[in-house]
Amino acid sequence: MTSREPAAERPPDRPPDAEALAFLTRPGLTRLWTAVRARLERNGLQPAGTIRLQHLDAQEREALSLLLARPVTGPAATIRLPDLDARLRRSALARGLTATLAALGPPLTDRRAARDAATAERTRLWATAEAALAATPLSDQPWAGQWLAELRRGGTLTRQPPATALTTVTQAAQTLATLFPGTGADPTPATWGRGELATRTTGSAHGLDDGTLLSRLVLRGIALARGVDFPADAPGRRALWRMASVTPDEVSSTVLTYGLRPTGGTWQETALRQRADNHMETHLTLRELRTLQLELPAHTRIHVCENPRVVEAAADSGCGAPLICTSGSATTVVLTLLDALAASGCVFAYHGDFDWPGVALANRVMGRYEAMTPWRMSAADYEYLAARTRVQGAPQLTLGGAPVEALWDPELAPAMEGLCVVLHEESSLDLLLEDLR
Structure with missing residues (x-):
């Protein structure tokens, strides 16, 4: 590296000498600048102390020898930062160590000041x-x-x-x-x-x-x-x-229900029974759930689905079985209703989409309640529906995403990976309505 006078440092706003900067960016100096940068950032950007480089290869020894203007022959070298700072100021670069590292980039961080x-x-x-x-x-x-x-x-x-x-x-x-x-x-x-x-x-x-x-x-x-x-x-x-x-806001979030017939005697329970008798769905808010007397006959079987279309079809068909819809996500209001019904002794049957988010949601809901069993959600059910949609010529949606193991059936995830077909609840709607009737 060529030296020249004077020793005064180049003003920071002047661009560094391109040839000198090219020399400093050669591969043999990479480890040096990494170590110097770390030491400067710890030192408040002051060139003080020493660094030691171990296991030098031939390329590094040559580059260090030229930079320091002294032979570096062994497997290790100790460099004093004040000496390196002075050497750079006398060089063609005419900048101190801190300014040199800033020119080489990226910007230095004064960690002590930070x-x-x-x-x-x-x-x-x-x-x-x-x-x-x-x-x-x-x-x-x-x-x-x-x-x-x-x-x-x-x-x-x-x-x-x-x-x-x-x-x-x-x-x-x-x-x-x-x-x-x-x-x-x-x-x-x-x-x-x-x-x-x-x-x-x-x-x-x-x-x-x-x-x-x-x-x-x-x-x-x-x-x-x-x-x-x-x-x-x-x-x-x-x-x-x-x-x-x-x-808190207890009216904007609702749970979609159908066919609930609580035995309580207030106007709220009476209204639910009347809507069930007339095959009408009902959206319940958290505010309503706080005051409803959700007592149903012991061991009442309640079906739980994922998609509102199942509730709509059940109402259109005049089905009599009670049904609750998660609407694709078991929100607080959904779980609050299920918790209350579970506490009254109801049992549940769950059905959802045959895709990975659907399996994850089913795991969450079924894992929460001991009295909840799968409803047409086995590997055999999936394989049957996949074959039926293929025979019917329905478009096949490709299953994507990370697999999710079904906690209720260890064979379901492998079957879904093998056939790689998404099956939404609508594909089994006729079978679900048959059960709800």
Whole structure:
């Protein structure tokens, strides 16, 4: 590598000497620059200390000898970063070590400065959170300090972008202060709709939607305030909201039913029986399920399907058997209904699509209830339907995706892999209606 004077470093905005830069990018120096980059980033981008390269090959020894202007003959070499910095400044490149690595790319990261900045950001976050808490009636409530301490230990907030973390913890404190206004407030707590509360404290009706970070932080505060464990599922989270006089959305999600005849005597059970007698389907909300008396005769057999078309066809055919539809996904409202019916002693039979998502959904639903058995969902059923659709000349949909083992029949997945055909519930509709009649 050619040396020249003067030793002053080239201004950073001037492009480096192309020939000198080409020399530095030769393969024999790759390990050197990797090690130097790591050391500089740990050192605050200062050329200090040494690095040692082991097991050098001939190409590396030659490149290092030219770069350092001294022979490197052994299997290892120790390089002082201050010496390498000075050597580069005297070279045709006329840049120090840090500027050289920046020119070689990618950009250097001052990890020490980044750690210091992250520490300062965390300090600012928690100082802001403590100030926000102190400015509300929560400062008089002992659980509030514990809430903030648990958030700090958990680390969830510090993994968010700084602006997001600051906004979220401030809004969480404001929301909790709205729900728990302190000892001097009206002893009768206000009742809030969750969307109304979210609009009040975040400006968005969806700010406290289930699954958001803000809703989790607020729910942890409610759990501490009420002295209960943090819930692990959606029904538990809704119950916790209600403990703070917040009404979650229980009307937008529904479960499609048909033929349910509960024995209760209120107008709701009577209406369900009348709709069943008139072969009409019914969409039930979570709000209705909270008040329905879902008592059915012991061991009532309830069929469960995946696709709404099965319910529609059952109603059109005047079938009498009760039927519940998951609509392709066992949502909370579906499972809430099935849980209530299972508790009353009902038994279930499940049918779904013969594809991998259908098998996964069937595993989830059948695995939840001991009293649920497969309904025309065996390997033999699949093979029969595949052969029938082929004879009928129906278009064959190719099965794709990762295989899913059927927990109720170990032969089903191999049969599906072998024939590689998707069969939706509609392909077996006549057989299902025969059972429902």
